Amino acid sequence: MTFTVVVPAAGVGRRMGADCPKQYLPLAGKFLIEHTLERLLNHPRIERVVVALNPADDFFATLPVASHPRLRTTLGADERAGSVMNGLARVETEWVLVHDAARPCLTHGDMDKLIQAALAGDGAILGSRVRDTMKRADAAGHIVATVERDHLWHALTPQMFRTAELRQALLAGLHAGASITDEASAMELAGKSPKMVEGRADNIKVTRPEDIALAALFLSQQEQLA
Ligand SMILES: Nc1ccn([C@@H]2O[C@H](COP(=O)(O)OP(=O)(O)OP(=O)(O)O)[C@@H](O)[C@H]2O)c(=O)n1
Numbered sequence: 279m280t281f282t283v284v285v286p287a288a289g290v291g292r293r294m295g296a297d298c299p300k301q302y303l304p305l306a307g308k309f310l311i312e313h314t315l316e317r318l319l320n321h322p323r324i325e326r327v328v329v330a331l332n333p334a335d336d337f338f339a340t341l342p343v344a345s346h347p348r349l350r351t352t353l354g355a356d357e358r359a360g361s362v363m364n365g366l367a368r369v370e371t372e373w374v375l376v377h378d379a380a381r382p383c384l385t386h387g388d389m390d391k392l393i394q395a396a397l398a399g400d401g402a403i404l405g406s407r408v409r410d411t412m413k414r415a416d417a418a419g420h421i422v423a424t425v426e427r428d429h430l431w432h433a434l435t436p437q438m439f440r441t442a443e444l445r446q447a448l449l450a451g452l453h454a455g456a457s458i459t460d461e462a463s464a465m466e467l468a469g470k471s472p473k474m475v476e477g478r479a480d481n482i483k484v485t486r487p488e489d490i491a492l493a494a495l496f497l498s499q500q501e502q503l504a
């Protein structure tokens with residue numbers, strides 16, 4: 279069985295504060311998104327990748343990967359969940375993975391673990407255990423509570439579900455005006471209980487300026503270990 283990956287890549291990278299969307303920042307000799315797409319397209323069980331692009335994006339088409347035979351594009355939306363919904367419209371496989379364009383350090387080992395766990399139930403997501411003590415602060419930045427961190431995880435991507443179920447859950451969540459920041463939150467709202475799969479902590483989402491150097495370090499470390 280093979281799968282499709284939807285890659286939301288329509289963000290503007292506000293927190294990065296760069297002069298271009300962060301998915302097009304230079305990283306280890308390529309553009310960031312090229313690393314992400316290469317890892318997805320090179321996995322033996324991925325038959326197609328659908329990239330959701332910002333309507334104003336006229337750069338992606340200039341990349342060699344844009345003409346990859348197993349890559350399709352679609353229009354992104356104002357919110358990540360909408361971009362994912364648009365991507366799902368081009369998915370024909372029974373199961374779909376959703377992976378942030380901004381996560382270039384994903385490994386095939388983590389993809390294999392996720393696929394095995396997802397197929398065994400209601401779907402699954404990659405995550406990494408919280409390592410620090412977690413605090414909740416009020417609007418003024420004063421600590422109001424220490425959050426119990428046992429069984430607390432960072433949700434990562436890819437997140438993998440049956441395509442029809444995810445479509446339905448996202449549609450319902452968006453219609454209800456729910457805050458859907460990842461696919462699992464829509465599935466949870468639909469009453470599902472996706473499996474959390476422990477993934478590598480180097481599968482970071484490049485979000486702020488300091489993340490670029492970290493991603494470069496992780497990519498070089500992974501290359502040395504390959
Ligand atoms: N309307 C949106 C917003 C985000 N994304 C994508 O979703 C992923 C995770 O989003 P995030 O890290 O928040 O990216 P940005 O929205 O670009 O970052 P910021 O919130 O700092 O602007 C990214 O690959 C981004 O391109 C998307 O496809 N459509």
Ligand SMILES: C[C@](O)(CO)[C@H](O)COP(=O)(O)O
Pocket residue numbers: 358378432433434435459460461483
């Ligand atoms: C999907 C995600 O990467 C899981 O942690 C995260 O929710 C994306 O959030 P963002 O605000 O769109 O970066």
